[in-house]
Amino acid sequence: MFKVPPAIAAERLTICRACKHFKEATQSCGTLILGNKMSPEDLAEAEANNAITHYRKKLRLCGCHMPYKTKLSLWRCPINKWGRYKLNEEETEALAAFISGLPTQGVYTAQMVKEAAAWFTKMTGQRYGCSTCKAGVIFQFLKDSIGEANFDLG
Numbered sequence: 538m539f540k541v542p543p544a545i546a547a548e549r550l551t552i553c554r555a556c557k558h559f560k561e562a563t564q565s566c567g568t569l570i571l572g573n574k575m576s577p578e579d580l581a582e583a584e585a586n587n588a589i590t591h592y593r594k595k596l597r598l599c600g601c602h603m604p605y606k607t608k609l610s611l612w613r614c615p616i617n618k619w620g621r622y623k624l625n626e627e628e629t630e631a632l633a634a635f636i637s638g639l640p641t642q643g644v645y646t647a648q649m650v651k652e653a654a655a656w657f658t659k660m661t662g663q664r665y666g667c668s669t670c671k672a673g674v675i676f677q678f679l680k681d682s683i684g685e686a687n688f689d690l691g
């Protein structure tokens with residue numbers, strides 16, 4: 538399965554670690570589920586623990602080991618705190634062109650900040666409340682990601 542760039546995996550894991558459903562002891566989303574390594578009774582108990590109601594919707598926490606799951610492109614958070622990794626190779630090239638076209642000195646224009654925030658949301662499924670305040674963080678994230686994505690996709 539396609540793996541996301543390390544900067545994206547790290548961003549996802551940071552979100553998980555701040556989430557009330559994250560279990561520190563097992564590093565899992567809800568109660569850890571180990572598939573066929575569990576007895577039917579333990580599996581049923583874990584599944585019951587992981588059944589939650591989120592904004593009035595009945596959902597199921599995945600029970601996955603998050604340091605592993607956050608690296609996989611097609612996975613997403615069951616309560617949409619982070620999304621699937623959506624960049625294909627063409628989009629990755631477009632992002633690389635955007636990053637390489639940025640000025641190395643001086644300030645970013647409002648249009649550049651807007652475009653960077655859109656890329657960030659596309660890649661992580663998250664929005665920053667104020668993209669201007671967070672511009673430095675967003676640009677650094679994109680630069681780190683594209684460097685690693687180029688390496689990974691090469």
Ligand code: SF4
Nearest residue numbers: 553556559566614618
């Ligand atoms: S995947 Fe989502 S629900 Fe599960 S620990 Fe991470 S942020 Fe929380």
